[in-house]
Amino acid sequence: MEKKNIDWENLGFGYAQTDMRYVSNYKNGAWDEGTLTSDSNVVINECAGVLQYAQTCFEGLKAYTTEDGRIVCFRPDLNAERMEATAQRLEMPVFPKDRFVDAVVKTVEANEAYVPPYGSGATLYIRPYMFGSSSVIGVKPAEEYQFRIFCTPVGPYFKGGVKPLTIRVSDFDRAAPHGTGHIKAGLNYAMSLHAIVDAHDQGFDENMYLDAATRTRVEETGGANFLFVTKDGKVVTPKSESILPSITRRSLMTVAKDYLGLEVEEREVFFEEVKDFTECGLCGTAAVISPVGKINDHGREICFPSGMNEMGPVTKKLYETLTGIQMGRIEAPEGWIKVIK
Ligand SMILES: *Cc1c(COP(=O)(O)O)cnc(C)c1O
Secondary structure, X not given: OOOOOOOHHHOOOOOOOOOOEEEEEEEOOEEOOOEEEOOOOOOXXXXXXXXXXXXXXXXXXXXXXXXXXXXXXXXXXXXXXXXXXXXXXXXXXXXXXXXXXHHHHHHHHHOHHHOOOOOOOOXXXXXXXXXXXOEOOOOOOOOOEEEEEEEEEEOOOOOOOOOOEEEEEOOOOOOOOOOOOOOOEHHHHHOOHHHHHHHHHOOOOEEEOEOOOOOOEEOEOOOOEEEEEOOOOOEEEEOOOOOOOOHHHHHHHHXXXXXOOOOEEXXXXXXXXXXXXXXXXXXXXXXXXXXXXXXXXXXXXXXXOOOOOOOOHHHHHHHHHHHHXXXXXXOOOOOOEEEOO
């Protein structure tokens, strides 16, 4: 297979159209058999449920080339399960888990020429999504839906080295108690755009959201979960019903416990304790872990000892072990690596 002539190392994180995408339509209570298509446009009615009442959700995962030249992706079964939970909360039909994984495989296979080579740091980002496609004017769930997967090659996240982030405590809320914070719905992002644009305008990389009810507990950022390290080397992650369950974070907690022999804790984390942690990182598919160097709480700064130039030692070990597992340099736990080719 001849790869596309792409400058992999210098790719950014943007959409670049590839050759093929997957589409399946839901109508009269059933999904059709699904197909690959070269058509990158979606044609829907002006009154489609997604356009009027934002009935849409998505997933994100990556395919990449391992050290021994296989093309794989990481735990797609968990993306399928999460999308199932999301669909149920949004009154959308579930796209079955085995079909989801199969569709990911088919989409990557059909775009093999866009899977970046091992060592480039680039990956093929895969975006499954679903939306209400039939017309809805009185508020109710749509009757017809489209499930699609496209993929796009993206560059190395830490291009030019790791740069720890500066984040601020947000005055906006991300998710209500008993709301939709725990599902991957587009609406959670629509309402966070103002907060992130404002954070960037003020010179911050990200928002730290606290729980909306009491503003005392740490939740997450707009698109990544927190990991903290205590002075005695324990790895702590916030527990809350309104946090999106990051697959990366869950995997890192397993790595911390089973590969690095660290103590791990998923529990409520009060903002007041944050100053006592020695390391802080953001977990998500895009970066795996981005170190946080500094948190600004309305002018009061919390600076982590790892500083603004590098990852802290525990964050670094976690990062290297999980990326080693993903790239096939370290043996993976059973079922974590889905071999595509
Ligand atoms: C997708 C997402 C994450 C990261 O999840 P991963 O499965 O690790 O990519 C974290 N927080 C939010 C709000 C998200 O939407």
